[in-house]
Amino acid sequence: MKISLVGGGTAGHVEPALAVGHWLRTNYPEVDIEFVGTASGLETTLVPANNFALATISKVPLPRKISFALLALPFKFLHVLNEATKVLEHTDLVIGFGGYVSAPCYLVAKLHRLPILIHEQNAKPGIANRFGARLTKNVLIAFPQARRTNRRWHNSKMVGMPLRESIVNAAQQSQSEQSNARLSLCEQILFDPILPIVTIFGGSQGSRNINEVVKESLPELLRLGVQVIHGVGKGNELPSPQKGYLPLSYLNNMAELYASSDVIIARSGAVTCAEIAAFPRFAILIPLPIGNGEQKANAAELVSQGFAEVIANQNFTKEWLIQNILEMVERGNDIRHRAHASQIVNSAEIIGLTGISLLKLKGRSE
Numbered sequence: 001m002k003i004s005l006v007g008g009g010t011a012g013h014v015e016p017a018l019a020v021g022h023w024l025r026t027n028y029p030e031v032d033i034e035f036v037g038t039a040s041g042l043e044t045t046l047v048p049a050n051n052f053a054l055a056t057i058s059k060v061p062l063p064r065k066i067s068f069a070l071l072a073l074p075f076k077f078l079h080v081l082n083e084a085t086k087v088l089e090h091t092d093l094v095i096g097f098g099g100y101v102s103a104p105c106y107l108v109a110k111l112h113r114l115p116i117l118i119h120e121q122n123a124k125p126g127i128a129n130r131f132g133a134r135l136t137k138n139v140l141i142a143f144p145q146a147r148r149t150n151r152r153w154h155n156s157k158m159v160g161m162p163l164r165e166s167i168v169n170a171a172q173q174s175q176s177e178q179s180n181a182r183l184s185l186c187e188q189i190l191f192d193p194i195l196p197i198v199t200i201f202g203g204s205q206g207s208r209n210i211n212e213v214v215k216e217s218l219p220e221l222l223r224l225g226v227q228v229i230h231g232v233g234k235g236n237e238l239p240s241p242q243k244g245y246l247p248l249s250y251l252n253n254m255a256e257l258y259a260s261s262d263v264i265i266a267r268s269g270a271v272t273c274a275e276i277a278a279f280p281r282f283a284i285l286i287p288l289p290i291g292n293g294e295q296k297a298n299a300a301e302l303v304s305q306g307f308a309e310v311i312a313n314q315n316f317t318k319e320w321l322i323q324n325i326l327e328m329v330e331r332g333n334d335i336r337h338r339a340h341a342s343q344i345v346n347s348a349e350i351i352g353l354t355g356i357s358l359l360k361l362k363g364r365s366e
Helices: 011-027 043-049 068-087 102-111 127-132 144-148 165-171 175-189 208-223 254-260 270-278 294-304 318-338 347-365
Strands: 002-006 032-037 053-056 093-096 116-120 139-141 197-201 227-231 245-248 263-266 282-285 308-310
Touching (some): 002 011, 002 102, 011 032, 011 043, 011 270, 011 347, 032 043, 043 053, 093 102, 093 127, 093 347, 102 127, 139 144, 139 347, 165 254, 175 254, 197 208, 197 254, 208 227, 208 318, 254 270, 263 318, 282 294, 282 318, 294 308
Parallel strands (some): 002 032, 002 093, 032 053, 093 116, 116 139, 197 227, 227 245, 263 282, 282 308
């Protein structure tokens, strides 16, 4: 049996797929697992690093306005359908997580009568998964708000977000264990465990606006006694570290950082919101100003629970950060000391078992 895990482009699509892939590999080692992505997305590094096979097809973004690119779209889509047909030739089940590659794979799977299982990570579903939901009734969601999309989504099943095993394990630790993790991290990076720690990142590629605000406000943040761990994003210039400030191109040890931080400042991607809720930690969330508004919707539940404050991208400035950071730290410190070990639903297990059930139904019908 072979399962194709389809989705790519950003960590928001790839990391949930990896969590499901790891669960399947551990519990059903007889199943052949292959990822399907593009040749330019984050999957090209994350998937091989996790020892999974990766097949790639062309990326066909949908033009946002009438242009020559729109006229060429049908021909490009036919080409990518041919690529997807070859990639899925020996597949028995497609599990899709959205992104550019998902739509052609959903269509090929439907044409070849392969079962399709969709997981939507965002509160507002993306184009590919909205298309896929027209082809299958097997739709799983991470946010209950997704059911409001249209009538096809009313019966979708709420399963939460598949998280990395390291995140799940760290979130389920006791307060004392998380405090020990903080002490260990501070010892490694020469931070003072008594002073507040703020972790700031703008996604795997970073954020120019967030990085600029950090650069401008850093002297005052350090003067206020705020220590900063800053993920600047791959490809961006790495600032020089100094006492109380650690810049990194990419944040690899997110579980340790969540456990150790008083405040998180980040975009409100679906995975980030789910990880913040799992610990929980207080967050200043800056929704990406492009897209269909899914990042603002993702943050809504954290805000309602008192775990986050949302600020628009254009309002996140040096002046705002310096004026509000100590209040945010106080709220974050209160949450960090009140938080109990989370009881996290194993979403990867639910998605994996649902997929295995579809495989068995397929087997009985053949």
